[in-house]
Amino acid sequence: MTLRSERRYPLRTCVQCGSGSFKESFLRIAGRPETGWEPDPDGRKPGRGIYLCRKTECVDGFVRRIRSPKGAARWKMGSAGAALADRVASWWSQEAKS
Numbered sequence: 001m002t003l004r005s006e007r008r009y010p011l012r013t014c015v016q017c018g019s020g021s022f023k024e025s026f027l028r029i030a031g032r033p034e035t036g037w038e039p040d041p042d043g044r045k046p047g048r049g050i051y052l053c054r055k056t057e058c059v060d061g062f063v064r065r066i067r068s069p070k071g072a073a074r075w076k077m078g079s080a081g082a083a084l085a086d087r088v089a090s091w092w093s094q095e096a097k098s
């Protein structure tokens with residue numbers, strides 16, 4: 001039963017490199033197109049999730065992507081994409097230090 005195993009082992013896919021892994025190994029960005037998005041490193045916030053590897057190449061690539069209106073349109077972020085890019089970049093600079 002696929003559904004049952006997905007619930008026990010929630011697999012997610014990185015939006016940048018497409019590699020799949022367990023939910024806990026990704027940075028989650030939570031939100032909805034209507035309410036905006038925010039970094040959710042603990043994976044507890046409601047809403048949909050965007051998943052990224054905790055790797056510089058994927059985080060940087062995503063940040064660059066959503067700074068452009070075309071990239072941000074993928075998640076209907078609009079002009080909020082640039083602000084989210086700043087938040088994700090500053091989160092990552094803290095995370096990379098620790």
Ligand SMILES: [Zn+2]
Pocket residue numbers: 014015016017018019052053055058
């Ligand atoms: Zn990745």
